[in-house]
Amino acid sequence: MKNASTLVIGLIAGAVITALGYTFIMPPSNNDASENTADADQPLYWVAPMDPNYRRDEPGKSPMGMDLVPVYNEGGSNSDSPGTIKIHPNVENNLGVRTAKVEKKVLHVPIRTVGYVRYNEDTLVQIHPRVEGWIDNLYVKAAGDYVKKGDPLYALYSPELVNAQEEYLLARSRKNANLIEASTSRLTALQMPASAIKKLDQTGKVQHTIIFTAPQTGFVDNLNVRQGFYVKPGVTILSIGALDEVWVDAEIFERQSNQIEVGLAVTMTLEYLPGKEWQGKVDYVYPTLDEKTRTLKARLRFENSDYFLKPNMFAQVTIHSDLDDENLLVPTEAVIRTGTQDRVVLALGEGRFKSIKVEVGNIANEYTEILAGLNNDDRIVTSAQFLLDSESSISSDFKRMEEPEEAPTTVWTTATVNSVMVDHRMVNLDHAEIEDWGWPSMTMDFNVADDINIAQLTAGMSLHLQIRKLEAGDYLITTIHVVDEDGNMMLMDGLHDVHDMNKPSETDKTKTEVDHSGHGEQHQ
Numbered sequence: 320m321k322n323a324s325t326l327v328i329g330l331i332a333g334a335v336i337t338a339l340g341y342t343f344i345m346p347p348s349n350n351d352a353s354e355n356t357a358d359a360d361q362p363l364y365w366v367a368p369m370d371p372n373y374r375r376d377e378p379g380k381s382p383m384g385m386d387l388v389p390v391y392n393e394g395g396s397n398s399d400s401p402g403t404i405k406i407h408p409n410v411e412n413n414l415g416v417r418t419a420k421v422e423k424k425v426l427h428v429p430i431r432t433v434g435y436v437r438y439n440e441d442t443l444v445q446i447h448p449r450v451e452g453w454i455d456n457l458y459v460k461a462a463g464d465y466v467k468k469g470d471p472l473y474a475l476y477s478p479e480l481v482n483a484q485e486e487y488l489l490a491r492s493r494k495n496a497n498l499i500e501a502s503t504s505r506l507t508a509l510q511m512p513a514s515a516i517k518k519l520d521q522t523g524k525v526q527h528t529i530i531f532t533a534p535q536t537g538f539v540d541n542l543n544v545r546q547g548f549y550v551k552p553g554v555t556i557l558s559i560g561a562l563d564e565v566w567v568d569a570e571i572f573e574r575q576s577n578q579i580e581v582g583l584a585v586t587m588t589l590e591y592l593p594g595k596e597w598q599g600k601v602d603y604v605y606p607t608l609d610e611k612t613r614t615l616k617a618r619l620r621f622e623n624s625d626y627f628l629k630p631n632m633f634a635q636v637t638i639h640s641d642l643d644d645e646n647l648l649v650p651t652e653a654v655i656r657t658g659t660q661d662r663v664v665l666a667l668g669e670g671r672f673k674s675i676k677v678e679v680g681n682i683a684n685e686y687t688e689i690l691a692g693l694n695n696d697d698r699i700v701t702s703a704q705f706l707l708d709s710e711s712s713i714s715s716d717f718k719r720m721e722e723p724e725e726a727p728t729t730v731w732t733t734a735t736v737n738s739v740m741v742d743h744r745m746v747n748l749d750h751a752e753i754e755d756w757g758w759p760s761m762t763m764d765f766n767v768a769d770d771i772n773i774a775q776l777t778a779g780m781s782l783h784l785q786i787r788k789l790e791a792g793d794y795l796i797t798t799i800h801v802v803d804e805d806g807n808m809m810l811m812d813g814l815h816d817v818h819d820m821n822k823p824s825e826t827d828k829t830k831t832e833v834d835h836s837g838h839g840e841q842h843q
Contacts, residue, residue, distance in 0.1 A: 362389035362407075388414075403673045417702040418666045422648050423695045428578060428683040429637050434569035434587070434619060436632040438560035444534055445541075446556045449510045452477030455528045457546040459557065464539040466559065473544070473556065474528045483509060484525045491520075537561040540630075565628045566602070567619040569636050576615045578640040579604050585619050586637045589628075597621045597628070601638065646680065647689040653701040654679060654687050663693070664700040672700060729787045729797070730755050736780045737762065741773055746796070748782070756788075766795045775801075 366388055367373035367381035379387050389407065406414075456474035459466065466472070483505050490498030506516055515529050541558040544550060567587065571579055581604060587597040599621035608615050619636060621628060654677070655662045661679045664672050677692030693699070734750040744767045752760045765786065767773045776782075776799075783800040 365389050403667065403671055405669070405671045408670060414703040416700060418698045419650050419653065419701045421689070421693050421695060421697040421699060423646065424648060426646050426648055426681060426683055426686060426688055428640050428681055430571060430575050430578060430640060431635070431637050432569050432571060434567040434634045434636045436628050436634060437566050437568060437630050438540070438562070439564050439566050439620075442535065442537070442561040442564070443540075444537075444559045446472065446531075446534075446558065447552065448475065448477075448550050448554065448556065449508070449552055450475075450477040450479040451551040452480070452549070454544055454546055454548045454550060456530075457544065459539050459542065462539055462542045462557075465537075466533045466539060467536045468533055470533045471530050472533055474530045475550075476528045480506075480509060480511060480529055481525055481527060483511070484519055487519065488523060488525070491523075533559060535559055535561060560630070562623050562626050562628070562630075565621055565623045565630070567599070567621060567634060567636065569617045569619055569638070570609075570612065570614040571617055571638075573608060573613050573615065576608075579615065579617055579638065580640075584639045585621075586639070587619070587621060588635050589632060590635075591632075592627065595627075647693055647695060648686045649689055649693070649699055650701050651682060651685055651687045653699050655705065663689075665693075666698040666700055668698075726757075727755050729785055731783070731785050733802075734782050734784060736776055736778050736782065738778055739773065739776045744769070744773055746773070746776060753786075766793060767799075768795055768797045771796070771799055 365375045365378055367385065373381055375387055378389070381387055390404070452475045454473050455476045458471040458473060483502065487499070487502035487506060490502045503516070506519075507513075510531070511529055512532060514532075515526060519526060537559040538561075539557055540560050541555060543554070544556050550556060569585075579601065581601050583601045585599045585601060587599060588595070599619050601617055602620040603618040605616040605618070617638070619638075649663065653663050655664075655674075656679075661677050662674050663677050664674050666672055675692055678690040680688035680690045682688070730753050732750050732753050734748040737747040737749060739746050745764050746767060747762065747764050749762050750758075750760065752758065781802040783802060784796050785798040787795050787797050789795055
């Protein structure tokens, strides 16, 4: 028993000693993690929200009066590509960063345009006489009158119709079936109404005026006659158009013509009836474009049982078209468009973001099609993306913008001397516009090169000169051609007085050739 008790006591003592040793001798791993986290939480620097090049080692205000934004260490990860930035969760929340997932679905591309209401030409009837005669009575008085099928339109007196009726009565009196059939066919061919033929057969009396009735229900249009008019075949007396269904001609831009097809749903609104919509469809797409407006015309069809839609009304129409295939779509507000490049800010997770280049396709209101640069289920930033893009683009692996073309260091121009400062080797000139440097015509001082005899210059002298921009920012006149009264150019240098450029000095071994533009070219 004593040995067992001794063994138990020894085991307990050993466990206590081991625990104390780990506590006081070994550094705790939790403390290491805390220290690393604390280092990661310390900002590397502070940057201006609107100017990423403005950096400070401590918090403060930007030149525009805005609070500087802290930039944190990325946690020592070397796997991130250039341009990846990391911000603290608190800063991300304060900036209001919102993200959205890239989705692959069919893009609804509504086409919004204008249209003009007109009659359904399938139901538009033109009224023409087939005989000569006079309008004895006109029952419709004005264009726009509503008539029902069978209502009287006009009464016509025609000698030809009277003659045809007499032939019919003569054939009937002789009881000749062939003549009766022939005379009846003639009355029908001359558009004598069936009711008038029936009345003629019943009464046996010739009708001097024949009443013509409406062939369909609708509204009178193109009323071209008045009571008493003389008419003959080929004259349009009037038209009758039904408005139970109307056509609308819509103008479609050339770039949208591939989206239009028969059967697409259409929504239409009119300014004079706000809040009311009409639902229709594309009935026909015309095969040619208007050569003046470069638009394609599409015919739309709408029900109009209440007659609210009237010919020549101006309407706003929306044609609901969808792209054929599923496409990668992002919210339009997430795309940063610079004119030379389209970008989005990719959310990489754990507070990491990167600005990347994308290729944009169709844009339809709240969604934009992405042709290249993103994958399905990527997350992009939809709010505060401009600040993140500005910071990411500093070290990103694509050019933020194209390098400007360097201006030349020397230019030629014309000028007039205002004053000469011989001791300072300077002149004051009125020079012409210098397009290569973006300079307008103005007055300014220039230094003159040592090899030019400045004493030969006087006020009022006309010069053709070359100016060089020095690295220090000064401007030096290196060559001067003096223009005389006859327009001849004289070269000025330090070895000779002003001399004719076409007659070089014999002591000067250098020959100067001047082209028609006045620019010199020297050779040995």
